[in-house]
Amino acid sequence: MPRKRSTDDGDELLARLGSLTAQARERAELQRTQVELAIALQRGMLPRDLPSAPGLHLAVRYAPACYGLNVGGDWYDAFPLPDGRVGLSIGDVQGHNIEAAAFMGQVRAGLRALAFATGEPGELLARTNDLLLSLGSELFATCTFVRVDPATGVLESARAGHIPFVWATADGKSGVVEDEGGPPLGIQRGVRYPVVRHRLTSGGLCVLLTDGVVEGPSLSVEDGLEQVVRLAGIAAVAGLESQALAAAVIKGAESVGHEDDAAVLVVGLDGPGPRR
DSSP states (O other): OHHHHHHHHHHHHHHHHHHHHHHHHHHHHHHHHHHHHHHHHHHSOOSSSOBBBBTTTEEEEEEEEEEEOOEEEEEEEEEEEEESSSEEEEEESSSSHHHHHHHHHHHHHHHHHHHOOOOOHHHHHHHOOOOOOHHHOOOEEEEEEEEEEEOOOOEEEEEEBBOOOOOOOOTSSSEEOOOOOOOTTTTOSOOOOOEEEEOOTTEEEEEEEEGGGGBTTTBBBHHHHHHHHHHHHHHHHHHHHHHHHHHHHHGGGGGGGGGGOOEEEEEEEOOOOOOO
């Protein structure tokens, strides 16, 4: 009798283990499907091509987080404006799930649509903020919008709770743009977003990025930005291609110590050396 009971107990244990294994497989498959859906949403909502303009060189790198359900809503965008200038946006939606990825698409589409009514960066962010509040979502987004004139190199930008961009010149100067900025989009009404004007000189570069590139448990945002400043300064002096700088900056995201989306958008102006 004791031997029979032991056999029955063993069979019951095996059955329970089999059931738990099957449940774990189902959860893993569901999680994988959700991650694949979120990544597909992200990629489908990002631009397939970058605009071209004489003398202006754009380069992007985008690395979506794909560990567990840590899929966020970072985005970048670049498109021609009716007056011949080019609009650029980069941002980050709160949260790391399918809802954040979908909200990212709404923000990006809203910015692009409203930019054809007003390309002035401060007014554009204010209108986009009002639009997002009207949708009634509990999510919010940080964002930088830039309007650049390829003919003159004049660059105008406004910032909504986002990290500032990095600049560098061919004569060896580089730094982080100094601007006031405003709160993230989708939090409060009646917000003003100050505009800062910068000039891209011959061979100059600007680097727009999301915080996944420069901030994490292993790296403070100040140190991360300084790292990008050094890379941009070297690239501008050496006349390196914008693509090479974008690749180097996104590579640096590996040192931040977390698994988050990372997006980089480099803007370069023709200089004495080759740059594409």
